[in-house]
Amino acid sequence: MEHQTEAKADQWERKAIERLATAGLIEQRRARRWSIFFRFLLVAYILVITAVSFRGQFANWQSSAPESHTALIDFAGPIQSDGLSLAAVRPALVSAFEDENTAGVVLRLNSPGGSPVQSSLIYDEITRLKAEYPGVPVAAVVHDVAASGGYFIAAAADTIYVNKASIVGSIGVISNGFGFTGAMEKLGVERRLITSGESKAMLDPFSPVNEQDVAHMRTLMNQIHEQFKDAVRGGRGERLSEDESIFSGSFWTGEQAVSLGLADGFGDEYHVARDLFDAENVVNFSAQPDLLERITGEIGVGFGSGVVQSIESLYAPSWQH
Numbered sequence: 364m365e366h367q368t369e370a371k372a373d374q375w376e377r378k379a380i381e382r383l384a385t386a387g388l389i390e391q392r393r394a395r396r397w398s399i400f401f402r403f404l405l406v407a408y409i410l411v412i413t414a415v416s417f418r419g420q421f422a423n424w425q426s427s428a429p430e431s432h433t434a435l436i437d438f439a440g441p442i443q444s445d446g447l448s449l450a451a452v453r454p455a456l457v458s459a460f461e462d463e464n465t466a467g468v469v470l471r472l473n474s475p476g477g478s479p480v481q482s483s484l485i486y487d488e489i490t491r492l493k494a495e496y497p498g499v500p501v502a503a504v505v506h507d508v509a510a511s512g513g514y515f516i517a518a519a520a521d522t523i524y525v526n527k528a529s530i531v532g533s534i535g536v537i538s539n540g541f542g543f544t545g546a547m548e549k550l551g552v553e554r555r556l557i558t559s560g561e562s563k564a565m566l567d568p569f570s571p572v573n574e575q576d577v578a579h580m581r582t583l584m585n586q587i588h589e590q591f592k593d594a595v596r597g598g599r600g601e602r603l604s605e606d607e608s609i610f611s612g613s614f615w616t617g618e619q620a621v622s623l624g625l626a627d628g629f630g631d632e633y634h635v636a637r638d639l640f641d642a643e644n645v646v647n648f649s650a651q652p653d654l655l656e657r658i659t660g661e662i663g664v665g666f667g668s669g670v671v672q673s674i675e676s677l678y679a680p681s682w683q684h
Contacts, residue, residue: 432644433636434459434468438485442477442512449484455648460492460499467640469632470503470520476511476533479587486594489519502635505529505626510614514625515591518598522639524630525617531625534591535612536584541568599624 436455440447459468470489476482493501503509503520510533517523525531547554547569554569565576592610596603603609603624620626630638637643 430644431464431466431642432646433632433640433642434462434465435471435632435645435647435649436468437471437473437647437649438513438516439471439473442474442481442485442516444478444481447474447477448481449488451650452485453488455650456488456492459648460496465499466642467500467502467635469635469645470501470516471506471632472503472509472513472517473506474510474513474516475508476513476515479512479515479536479591482512482515483590483594485516486519489516493519493521500640502639504630504632504635505531505617506631511535515594518595520598522628523626524628524635525620525626526631527616527618527629529617529620530614531617531620532609532614533612534595534610536588536591537612538580538584540566542572543569544571602627 436452436459438447438452442448444450456468459465489501493499500522501520503517503523505513505517505523505525506529508530509517509525510530514531514534544554556564556567556570558564562576562579564570565573566580588610595610604622606623609623609625615623615625617626617629621628632645633643636645
């Protein structure tokens with residue numbers, strides 16, 4: 364009887380061990396299948412991004428094709444030395460003008476302005492290339508906005524086209540900052556400033572306003588403003604309205620800009636390519652991020668979008684509009 368009991372116990376233990384082993388194998392196989400699936404998904408994702416990247420590179424490669432085309436260059440975002448700058452756009456400008464099959468160049472603008480130095484440098488480079496390649500017409504096309512430095516660049520073009528709702532103008536110069544002297548007095552903070560040179564701490568935010576400093580800054584800004592106005596007058600010529608409010612720093616819709624002579628008409632890059640340059644094939648010469656940047660950027664955007672959607676699904680209100 365004891366032997367039978369022991370034999371049944373051994374059988375139960377073996378079966379339990381077999382079941383555990385079988386369950387472990389099933390779990391390992393399931394994990395392996397999921398691992399293979401996610402690896403395949405990652406490879407497929409990378410292949411898709413690579414295909415998109417090469418398609419963009421191929422579009423740029425088309426610029427060397429014998430077919431006549433319109434060269435498109437984007438000027439988007441704030442104008443600054445580490446963003447939209449001469450260094451960033453010069454290679455595209457040179458390539459577009461040098462291409463013997465370029466029927467015309469379109470500057471596609473969507474910039475609120477920024478650095479007066481970079482704006483002037485880009486303006487000068489476009490002007491230089493126009494003189495070197497007199498047979499290549501240049502048109503600026505404004506999408507949402509070409510204000511301040513953005514319009515400075517547009518003024519280098521032979522013609523400017525806008526949308527009726529575009530924002531155009533802001534021909535002026537601005538310098539801003541903050542003053543904290545009142546806050547320091549309330550907090551009992553003492554300012555200790557030592558300089559070599561009476562103007563070294565000009566417009567220091569922790570010191571009272573010095574009218575001589577303000578007058579000096581105003582002189583500098585007026586000079587830069589005159590340079591801006593000269594560029595606009597040189598680019599627009601007799602088309603520009605004699606209304607001096609144009610240079611007040613104000614801005615207008617595209618429809619108003621046409622009436623003031625700040626723009627020539629309404630249209631986009633395809634209108635210009637088709638009706639002005641007679642070259643409907645538009646080739647974007649703008650600098651493109653390299654393959655690694657595209658892949659990492661797309662992955663980052665996808666991951667970020669997923670996180671945002673997850674948060675919104677948890678915390679978003681139930682109503683919609």
